Amino acid sequence: MPLSLHAAYVPSALQMLGTATxxxxxxxxxxxxxxxxxxxxxxxxxxxxxxPWCYQIKCVAEHTQGSIEGVRAGVYSPDLNPPPTSFEALRTKIAGAVDAMNALTEDEMEAMIGQPMRFEFKDRGMDFTAEDFLLSFSQPNFYFHCATAYNILRMKGVPVGKMDFMGRVRIKA
Incomplete structure (x- = not known):
């Protein structure tokens, strides 16, 4: 059985959102x-x-929930509003993205396959299919921003290790 878009995207998004939390x-x-x-x-x-660190955390939500919203609209432009500036506001941002990812169904995600999708930033744009946008643009971005947030904490001296980044892995039950 081929891997669905939902299976390729949502569990990884939820894993990194858990790491961000x-x-x-x-x-x-x-x-x-x-x-x-x-x-x-x-x-x-x-x-x-x-x-800054708060922007990195914000982007984990933007490249999960925000990317899905972009696919639904057919266009994604980064949210350039300032990031939340408190731990509680960052938690709220991430929690909203978790809720959005949990609400996605496999049928909805499979229906996205092949849809045209455009990324726009300032005077630049890139055209994708929905699945290529999610898997080759959005997914690397949420990993990048989560890793950067982790690295900033390491730089500050916060005792986090690889498993703090890995989060909840999907082991065989």
């Missing part, structure tokens, strides 16, 4: 224990020209 919780706890303010953690960047 875990990173928020871990960052908050570490901040309290180490007298590091919420604002300092949320605003940390790897390099000055990179976007």
């Amino acid at each position: 875990h990173l928020i919780d871990t960052a908050e706890k570490w901040g309290v224990e180490n007298e590091c303010s919420e604002g300092e953690i949320i605003g940390t960047r790897v390099f000055e020209d990179m976007l």
